[in-house]
Amino acid sequence: MAPIIPHAEIREKYFFTDILPTPWCPGCGNGSMGHALLQAIHRIGWDPKKIVLISGIGCNGYLTRYLRFDDLHALHGRTPAMATGLKMARPDLKVIAIQGDGDAAAIGGNHLIHAARRNIGITTIISNNYTYGRTGGQYGPTTPKGGISTTSPYGLEEPPFDLCNLMVASGANFVARGTAYHVLQLIDLFERALTHPGFTFIEVITQCPTSYGRKNPGKGMSGPEMLLWQKKNAVPVEKAAGMTEESLRGKIVTGIFIDRNRPEYNTEYEKIRQRAQKGTGREERN
Ligand code: SF4
Numbered sequence: 495m496a497p498i499i500p501h502a503e504i505r506e507k508y509f510f511t512d513i514l515p516t517p518w519c520p521g522c523g524n525g526s527m528g529h530a531l532l533q534a535i536h537r538i539g540w541d542p543k544k545i546v547l548i549s550g551i552g553c554n555g556y557l558t559r560y561l562r563f564d565d566l567h568a569l570h571g572r573t574p575a576m577a578t579g580l581k582m583a584r585p586d587l588k589v590i591a592i593q594g595d596g597d598a599a600a601i602g603g604n605h606l607i608h609a610a611r612r613n614i615g616i617t618t619i620i621s622n623n624y625t626y627g628r629t630g631g632q633y634g635p636t637t638p639k640g641g642i643s644t645t646s647p648y649g650l651e652e653p654p655f656d657l658c659n660l661m662v663a664s665g666a667n668f669v670a671r672g673t674a675y676h677v678l679q680l681i682d683l684f685e686r687a688l689t690h691p692g693f694t695f696i697e698v699i700t701q702c703p704t705s706y707g708r709k710n711p712g713k714g715m716s717g718p719e720m721l722l723w724q725k726k727n728a729v730p731v732e733k734a735a736g737m738t739e740e741s742l743r744g745k746i747v748t749g750i751f752i753d754r755n756r757p758e759y760n761t762e763y764e765k766i767r768q769r770a771q772k773g774t775g776r777e778e779r780n
Pocket of ligand 1: 517521554
């Protein structure tokens with residue numbers, strides 16, 4: 495495993511330090527997620543000028559504002575659409591989409607599943623804190639059944655999406671889940687996702703002590719307590735394969751869900767474009 499780069503080095507190289515601190519609450523998990531991403535980018539050694547971050551709506555969306563990369567801030571749920579357009583126009587760029595669970599799986603669920611289905615070469619990172627943190631803690635598409643929120647004060651009746659399984663079924667080439675607690679594993683997962691061809695997806699379980707932790711899962715949990723909750727409840731995907739649905743209730747299945755090599759969309763599209771340019775493609779198919 496490659497070494498971790500000192501925090502100060504990451505900060506000086508990748509952050510606009512003059513506008514720090516971020517607006518995140520004390521104990522928020524978005525900082526750990528962002529740090530792990532930067533460690534992975536640093537380890538890979540990409541030129542920052544060749545990376546574009548596209549953020550969505552939600553607390554995690556603040557991240558890109560503080561980083562020394564070109565970035566776009568998308569409308570609600572439209573991050574995959576903007577990332578798709580950019581990747582098609584500039585396939586040479588590394589396009590990284592960063593979204594929250596509500597933004598990605600509710601408002602923009604349609605865009606997300608179709609980006610995965612096309613298998614276009616972007617990496618999507620979801621900060622899943624089980625709630626709409628920024629708007630006050632309403633329930634979202636990943637809030638666990640029974641979860642308490644400002645819009646489900648008696649407990650949520652809806653079952654949650656399993657985002658990783660959704661992405662596997664949709665066609666993504668690489669799908670994995672980590673947590674804000676397991677930072678070393680998260681850096682490795684980011685590195686693998688960023689360097690894998692096709693649509694790659696990382697779900698990060700992040701703690702939101704302000705909007706989710708004070709009501710769930712142990713009521714009034716601080717950020718550090720929620721991190722320990724992640725530690726206690728994480729189950730490697732290989733072990734989870736042998737467990738019952740009942741015994742997995744409340745657990746966080748972590749690791750790599752799929753690692754495959756479906757053809758990448760841009761590469762295939764370029765072949766069609768070249769056939770069309772020569773005027774031969776239609777005749778060949780007819
Ligand atoms: S509301 Fe939650 S997700 Fe938003 S900054 Fe605060 S702790 Fe983080």
